[in-house]
Amino acid sequence: MDSALIGQSLVSGLGIGCVYGLIGIGFCVIYNASGIVNFAQGAFVMLGGMITHVLLVRGQLPYFAAIVLSVLVVALLGVVIERLVVRPLWKRNAPMFVMILATLAAQIVIERLTFLAVDDQPKTLPVFTDLPPIMVGGVAVNIQSLWIVAGSLAIVGLLALFFKGTRTGKAMRACAINREAAALQGIPVHGMLALAFGLSAGLGAIAGIMLTPTQYTAFNVGVPFAISGFIAAIIGGFGRPFGAFLGGLTLGVVQSVAILSFGAGLKTVVALSVLLLFLFVRPSGILGAAK
Amino acid sequence: MTSSPSTTLREAARAPGRVSLRGLAARAAPWLIAACVVGYALVVGGYAATVVAFALIYAIFVSGLNVFMGLTAQVSFGQSAFAAIGGYASAVLTTEYEWGLLPAMGAGLAGALAFAFVVGYPTLRLKGHYLSMATLAIGMITYEVAVQWDSVTQGYLGISGIPPLGIAGYEATSDRQILVVLSLCVVATVLAVARIRRSRVGRAFAGLAGSEEAARALGINVARYKLLSFLLSAGFGSLSGSLFVHVVGYVSPEVFSLHMVILSFTMLYVGGIGTIAGPVVGALVVSVLPETFRAFRDYQDLAYGAALILLLIFAPRGLAGLFTAIEDRPAKNGRSS
Numbered sequence: 001m002d003s004a005l006i007g008q009s010l011v012s013g014l015g016i017g018c019v020y021g022l023i024g025i026g027f028c029v030i031y032n033a034s035g036i037v038n039f040a041q042g043a044f045v046m047l048g049g050m051i052t053h054v055l056l057v058r059g060q061l062p063y064f065a066a067i068v069l070s071v072l073v074v075a076l077l078g079v080v081i082e083r084l085v086v087r088p089l090w091k092r093n094a095p096m097f098v099m100i101l102a103t104l105a106a107q108i109v110i111e112r113l114t115f116l117a118v119d120d121q122p123k124t125l126p127v128f129t130d131l132p133p134i135m136v137g138g139v140a141v142n143i144q145s146l147w148i149v150a151g152s153l154a155i156v157g158l159l160a161l162f163f164k165g166t167r168t169g170k171a172m173r174a175c176a177i178n179r180e181a182a183a184l185q186g187i188p189v190h191g192m193l194a195l196a197f198g199l200s201a202g203l204g205a206i207a208g209i210m211l212t213p214t215q216y217t218a219f220n221v222g223v224p225f226a227i228s229g230f231i232a233a234i235i236g237g238f239g240r241p242f243g244a245f246l247g248g249l250t251l252g253v254v255q256s257v258a259i260l261s262f263g264a265g266l267k268t269v270v271a272l273s274v275l276l277l278f279l280f281v282r283p284s285g286i287l288g289a290a291k
Numbered sequence: 292m293t294s295s296p297s298t299t300l301r302e303a304a305r306a307p308g309r310v311s312l313r314g315l316a317a318r319a320a321p322w323l324i325a326a327c328v329v330g331y332a333l334v335v336g337g338y339a340a341t342v343v344a345f346a347l348i349y350a351i352f353v354s355g356l357n358v359f360m361g362l363t364a365q366v367s368f369g370q371s372a373f374a375a376i377g378g379y380a381s382a383v384l385t386t387e388y389e390w391g392l393l394p395a396m397g398a399g400l401a402g403a404l405a406f407a408f409v410v411g412y413p414t415l416r417l418k419g420h421y422l423s424m425a426t427l428a429i430g431m432i433t434y435e436v437a438v439q440w441d442s443v444t445q446g447y448l449g450i451s452g453i454p455p456l457g458i459a460g461y462e463a464t465s466d467r468q469i470l471v472v473l474s475l476c477v478v479a480t481v482l483a484v485a486r487i488r489r490s491r492v493g494r495a496f497a498g499l500a501g502s503e504e505a506a507r508a509l510g511i512n513v514a515r516y517k518l519l520s521f522l523l524s525a526g527f528g529s530l531s532g533s534l535f536v537h538v539v540g541y542v543s544p545e546v547f548s549l550h551m552v553i554l555s556f557t558m559l560y561v562g563g564i565g566t567i568a569g570p571v572v573g574a575l576v577v578s579v580l581p582e583t584f585r586a587f588r589d590y591q592d593l594a595y596g597a598a599l600i601l602l603l604i605f606a607p608r609g610l611a612g613l614f615t616a617i618e619d620r621p622a623k624n625g626r627s628s
Contacts, residue, residue: 037420088604097366098603100423101556104368105599108553112593223549227431230424238420265439272428272435279425280413 004138009256015145015214017252018152022207023229024236024244025159026200031239032176033196034090039103040081041204042226043110047074048205049217050114053123063126071205078201081106082194090193107222115219122216125209148210155206156245163241172196176239204229224268231275237285247285317617321568321610328575333470340466346578347473348535351480353558353570355527361565362488363520364500365415366423368552369430370528373403375437375547377529378536382450383443385537392457396533403529404522411521415514430552437544449543456537469538476534477571480527485567487523496520500565550592557599563611572610 023045030038051073055066085106089099128147133140163169174182175192183189208217208225229244232251236243251271258270278285332343352374359365380399384390390398414425437444444450456463456472463472487493495516498506507513536542554577562573577595606612 037423085600085604094603094607096419097360097423098607100366100368100420102600102603105553105556105596105603108549108592108596109600112590112596116590116593227428234421234424266435269432269435269439272432275428276413276425276432279417279421279428283417283421 005260006257007137007139009260010253011139011141011145013253013256014249015148015252016211016256017232017249018148018245019207019211019225019248020228020232020251021245021248022152022155022203023225024232024248025156025241026203026207027229027233028239028241028244029172029200029203030193030196031233032241033172034086034175034193035096035179036086036090036099036103037096037230038086038197038200039100039226040107040110041200041229042222042224043107044074044078044201044204044222045208045211045225045229046114046217046219046222047077047110048208049125049212050118050123050208050219051205052209052212053125053217054118056125063128067209070209071202074205075198075202077110078197078199079194081201082197086197087190087193107226111219111222118219120219122218123212124216125212127213142214144210144214148214151206151210152245155203156242159241168195227268227275228271231271231278234275234278234283235285237287240285240287243285243287246287250286313617317614320614320617321562321572325568325571325575328579329470329474333467336466340470342578343575344466344469344473344538346574347470347477348531348538349555349558349578350477350571350574351527351534352531353555353562353574354477354480354484355524355531356555356559357564357566357570358484358487358496358527359520359524360559361569362493362500363496363517364565365517365520367426367521367524368423369426369428369433370524370555371430371547371549371551372433373407373525373528374532374535374551375433375544376403376406376532378532378542378546379437379444379450380529381533382453382536382542385454386450386452392454392537396530399533400526400529403525403532407522407525408518411518411525415517415521427552430547431549434544434548437547444544447543447545449541450536451541453536453540453542455540456534473534473538476530481567481571488567492516492519553592553595553599557595557602560599560602560607560609563609563614564607566611568614569609569611576610 023041026041026044027037030036030041048070051070052066055061055069056063059066061069081103085102086099089102094102127142127144129143131143133142134146135141161169163173171182171187172192172195174185174187175189179189182192228251229248232248233239233244235247235250236245237247251274254274255267255271259267262270329343329347332339352370356367356370359367359370377396377399380402381392381395384395384398385392410429414422414429417425438446440446454462456469463469488496495506495511498509498511499513499516499520503513506516532547535546558573558577559570560573561577562569562571602609608615
């Protein structure tokens with residue numbers, strides 16, 4: 001195996017790893033605000049790409065406007081799911097697996113609705129900037145990967161600012177540390193939950209939009225992405241947003257090396273095996289679980 | 292874990308003493324409904340028989356799931372893995388190696404139990420969303436392996452020409468014969484689950500479901516009983532997988548996909564988690580209802596998903612909750628001291 005090939009797969013691994021990281025952060029944001037693991041996370045990723053495609057092709061909107069609108073719509077949908085599915089169960093103190101099952105069912109419902117509303121054909125989006133790949137020492141780095149990496153880093157930076165610097169961000173962290181204490185301080189805990197869903201849906205949508213030009217989107221891509229994002233969150237130590245990002249990068253690289261060694265067919269098996277390995281050996285992840 | 296469905300304890304706590312006529316009727320109602328549906332299918336035959344046959348196979352699978360999730364209050368999103376092992380073992384051994392039906396089924400069962408034992412040991416130490424995700428991963432790995440392991444499973448193409456159900460020269464080939472065989476299997480399953488629940492093991496499961504700490508304090512070996520419950524559940528899963536491939540005569544990975552997981556959970560919740568009749572009634576209702584509205588068929592997964600969400604929110608105890616509500620009503624004025 002020559003070094004260029006390995007370098008190539010590392011580059012693509014980092015690109016997809018950023019996306020997994022963003023999805024993983026989405027899991028953590030909701031988990032921290034509520035202790036809920038939202039298995040509908042993959043639906044947001046799928047919808048981000050899908051709605052942008054629909055707005056672009058059927059709506060004839062400019063690309064940038066389509067992206068912004070799509071992120072907003074998906075974020076709103078996140079809030080709607082929180083209101084319709086999660087909050088009734090949360091109020092009743094439903095057991096955790098009921099919550100997981102309900103969000104998984106929500107994922108299936110969104111998937112099927114998308115299938116009915118659009119179709120089952122894979123869709124793609126144009127690359128953000130149509131430039132030839134940059135050659136770095138025999139490794140072709142395509143511009144979309146750079147967009148993904150830069151965009152993800154920018155988002156992670158903005159999130160850090162939001163959680164550390166703003167009142168709302170601090171309130172969300174307070175909920176993560178102790179929900180009852182936060183409520184006693186006058187923090188609207190329910191509102192924070194809705195906000196967490198909106199935020200993490202938006203993150204998922206952005207991840208989906210950045211990724212779609214390099215791959216494709218279809219009504220059923222959500223679940224694999226959700227699982228990869230979840231694995232990223234576990235690797236990083238569940239509940240640690242920046243750990244999740246690191247976890248995503250790790251998973252992306254491991255997966256692309258695995259594709260190189262065993263072929264693309266087994267990439268899901270490899271990812272899931274990494275998950276099981278972490279769950280069995282070190283469930284608190286590389287950084288140690290939050291709290 | 293505090294996720295025990297209240298049904299387990301309710302059922303266990305109910306004194307076996309005086310039973311009113313109304314109580315008896317309420318208790319018999321789910322079985323009467325099930326018998327009527329199967330009886331109707333037997334008389335009509337054809338397509339109705341096919342639908343009900345699938346429902347009966349699912350009833351066995353969901354009964355197994357219920358042992359682990361209802362009686363023991365654990366979580367597994369990966370029981371489809373064991374159905375896949377049973378199904379593929381039966382399919383491959385009877386077509387490729389020309390084994391008999393029962394030995395192949397037994398081999399599948401042994402394989403599923405061995406797999407459940409190996410993965411169960413590390414997995415069942417996990418709790419909450421870790422357990423959910425690990426079991427989901429096990430189910431999905433099995434699915435992927437079924438897709439990728441071409442030389443044995445023939446990938447997406449699947450395996451066809453699997454011989455029908457039959458023992459010692461007698462084969463169940465017609466719709467009605469298949470229905471009779473499957474009904475017997477379901478009855479055996481139900482009796483087995485009911486027996487398990489009343490046994491020492493079943494009481495240990497109920498204790499575990501109520502509170503792991505309390506169960507441990509009572510001297511129940513929590514890890515061992517969790518594993519036992521998982522193995523029982525896997526066993527029923529494997530048998531249902533074997534039955535499926537023999538009834539249909541064909542198997543492909545799609546049979547054991549996430550769709551199966553969602554469908555079986557819907558059945559479990561429609562019927563009522565933690566009850567004996569629940570899985571059977573749930574499997575029949577969920578299978579038969581969409582068929583009565585033909586136009587519905589494109590929307591099946593959508594309907595299952597939406598129905599599941601509504602049930603979880605508004606009726607977490609399913610149809611069984613309805614029946615116990617009827618049964619409990621006289622207790623309010625008469626029986627309570």
